[in-house]
Each structure stands twice: as C-alpha cells, then as structure tokens.
Amino acid sequence: MTVAPPTLEASPEADDEARPILIEGLVSRFGDAVIHDGLDLTVQRGEVLGVVGGSGSGKSVLLNSIIGLKAPDEGTVKLFGHDMRTANRRRWTSVERRWGVLFQQGALFSNLTVRENVAAPLFEHTKLPKREIQELADLKIALSGLPARAADLKPAELSGGMRKRAGLARALALDPELLFLDEPTAGLDPIGAAAFDELIKDLSDSLDLTVFMITHDLDSLYAITDRVAVIADKKVVALAPVQELEHSDHPWIKEYFLGPRGRAAGGKTASAQTTLTRTS
Template sequence: MTEFRPDPAPDESLLDEEGPAIEIHGLRTAFGDHVIHDGLDLVVERGEVMGVVGGSGAGKSVLLNTIIGLRRPQAGTIKVFGQELDRASRRHWSQLEQSWGVLFQGGALFSNLTVRENVAAPMFEHTRMSRREAHELAELKIAMVGLRPEAAALKPAELSGGMKKRAGLARALALDPELLFLDEPTSGLDPIGAAAFDELIKDLADSLDLTVFMITHDLDSLYAITDRVAVLADKHVVATATVHELEKSDHPWIREYFQGPRGRTARQARMGEDA
C-alpha cells in the first residue's frame, strides 16, 4: 500500500516538464522468496514508443503494475516525470494518475457500465465535469479510437474483442495523458485487427505526442511502431535498443526471439512493406 508524504506548497511544481518520462534504478520485486526483478534499470525517454519483451515469467506485467503503483517494490527507485513514487504526496499521485493512461490486457472494462460510462469514469474521479460534459467528451474519445457512435451505448459483453481493446484505449485516453501504458494490446486479435490496432497506436502517439510503454509478444508490433525495445531476462533489463540492433545481439534469448522463424517472418514482412 502506498504511503503518502505531506502535500507540497500550493505553488510547488508537481511534475518535471523535462527529462525522461520514466526512470527506474535498482528495482527489486518479489513474491515471497521468488524474486522477479533484481537490479533492474530502465529509462524511457519522452515521446518514444518503448516496447517491453521477455519470456513467460520474466515479469513484464509485474513491472508495469509496479510503475503505476499497484505493487510496491522491495528495493530501488521509480521516477515518473521526475517524481519519485515512494516520496509522492497525495497531490503528486493525483497529478501522476492524470498524466498516464493504462490499457490493461483484455480491456478491463466495468461490465455493468456502457462504453460511454466506462470512458467517462476517470473524468468523474479526477475532474469536476458535469455528467453531460463527461459523456460528450467520452463520445469524442470513442470516435478517436475508431469506434462507431452507437458503440457508446453498448455494454462490454456486447463488444467484440477488438472493440473491447478500442474501448479500453478510449478510457486510457480520457484525461489527455502524456504517458500511455499498454499491456499486450494486440493479444487475441487476428492479424488484420492487430495491424489496424498498431496503426492506431502509432497515429495517436504521433498526433498527441504520447510516450508509450508497451508490453507485447507481437513481433509485428515491435517492427511496426516501436522506437526502442527493452528486453527482460535474468531478472533485469539485459538490452535496450532498436529492433534492428537487437537482431544482431548474441544474448541467447534475444537471438532466439528475433532470429527464430517468427522473427524472420516479421522482419521479411516489414522489409516488404518498406520496399
């Protein structure tokens, strides 16, 4: 559970407007005696799309949940927009939660709310908008992610898998965040749907000047939209580089991942598109 420091003075700047979006140093996380991360370091620069990959059990989702405060680390420091999370006051946390949006795997929509109500939920929590204003803005966000207007009145059970992803993305963008966290955004989508979702993320990142932290196992996504990729293995980040630089790595897991059959297929497909 997060412990809050006293609130800063009213005129104190809450978040750093320069420098990296995320800085992690010496992170250690564990479930009991089972250590997930040990000595993990990672810096995500503002405006970049950072892909995060790793084998099963490498702790990709644990890392995301730790960054956004859902888990407390055993050691190390995490800064988001210059604010060290363990030293954040309640006002800092409120500002941080408004500065980021999260698309959890599967969308994580409230099943008893419509899409419009799901997207408006962060507005009711963090702003003083009227119900009408929040719903109007929610409808704009719904259109922004490529959903038809009639989707606003549907419940999650009435949506396809791809529509749930887009609705979850609309909610993540509800407060105009600077930082977007995506957990396996294309999982469960067919190749055409996954490619369309990749293109949507790229367009939004470019047009809204977003920093994107994207956990994925989808090689096509890595080639299509990432600026750099962080590789989790051996309980820490073993490499941070572009996909083309990682293709030349001699680390066993990276070599198998990028130079195996699926990696070669994704690379060839990307080369064909660029030809």
C-alpha cells in the same frame, strides 16, 4: 458545441522536462522468489517503447511496479521526475492523471456502457458538468476508432477488438502524456492487430504520447516501436531499436528475434519499406 479539454490541477513540483519513466535498481520479490534484481530502465519522451521477455520474466510485475499496484522492494521508480515510492497522496494523484492504462483484457466495468466507462475517469478527476463529460467521452470513443453506436453498448455486447478500443478510449480520457499498453493485440486476428498497431502509431504521433507497450507480437515491435527493452536474467539486458537486437549475442534475444517468426516479421517490414521506397 465545442468541448474544452479537462482541466487538471498541475503539481507545483512537476518537472515537464523530466523523463516519463526512470527506473533504477528495481528489486521485486514475491516471498523468496526474486523477479527483478537491479533492473534499470529509462523511457524517453515521445517514444514508443516495446517491452518483451519470456514467460515469468516479470513484464507485468514491472508495469504494476510503475503504476503503483506493487511497491518496489528496493530501488526507485520515478515518473516525470517524481519518486513514486515517497510521493504523498497529492503528488501521486497529480502524476497519476498524466498516464492512462489499457490492461490486457480491457478491465472495463461490465455493468456500465462504453460511454460510462470512458466517462468514469473524468467524473473522478474533473469537475466538468455531466453533459461536457459525456461529450468528451464520445470524442474519445471516436478517437479510438469505434463507431458512435458502440457508446451505448456494454462490454459483453462488444467483440474482442472493440473491447480493446473501448479500453483505449478510457485510457485516453484525461489526455495523458504517457500511455501504458499491456498486450494490446493479444487475441486479435492479424487484420485487427495490424489496424490496432496503426491506431497506436497515429495516436502517438498526433498526440505526442509516450507509449510503454508490453507485447509478444513481433509484427507490432517491427511496425511501431522506436526501441525495445528486453527483460531476461531479472534485468533489462538490452534496450535498442528492434533491428539492432537482431545482432545480439544474448541467447534469448537470438532465439526470439532470429527464430522463424522473428525472421518473418523482420522480412515483412523490410519488404514494406522497399515497396514504399520504390513508390515514393
């Protein structure tokens, strides 16, 4: 049986040409602590954007501010042209349907199977029959690279890598245009991390996704990102392809990208590109 994609009611004000993310003058505080102070960031359609910064720089706070888990103290956050700070509930729901989120630990419902976890957004946001929802969930599970048998397992029965893929399947449930990834390769071995990077790149290309990815994984930055946003000094201090950041004079960027691990990651990428050129 061929299953149609979920039908979602589009907002009449939706701007299909607007940038997926536009942040201007973001200020984020917790009490007297200022996390962001005038942060600006623009994410282009179809790009894979890596977001990096030191511990405590506010990467997760930025993600939470974008998806509505923390209200900005000042500034604006626009998604697809909509100012989410002033959006009413109808507009917020309409825009929310256009993104998916993979949290660092997967954030799966522990008492539900993988299929039930992936189906949850479809039950919430569509009026499709139960059978079609289950079939769509199985399609997303397959798309994430999980074996069919995983659909009937609960999160506790999955390996760490499988939980990541199950969380990804749920994030893709509503065919989003914008995908948020919070440390997607954290806790994975190098082989599993490389396979997950390849999956994200393939999905981005085939589904025309815009990807916002918080990561510490230098291999991921070199392998799949189009640009990297560096958060330091409470702002985005650089936004460029990773190779250009190697020439930055900013102290944190130099230490991060030109330290031993950064040089190793960049060297692996250059070696792979040389091999590809020779064999093509």
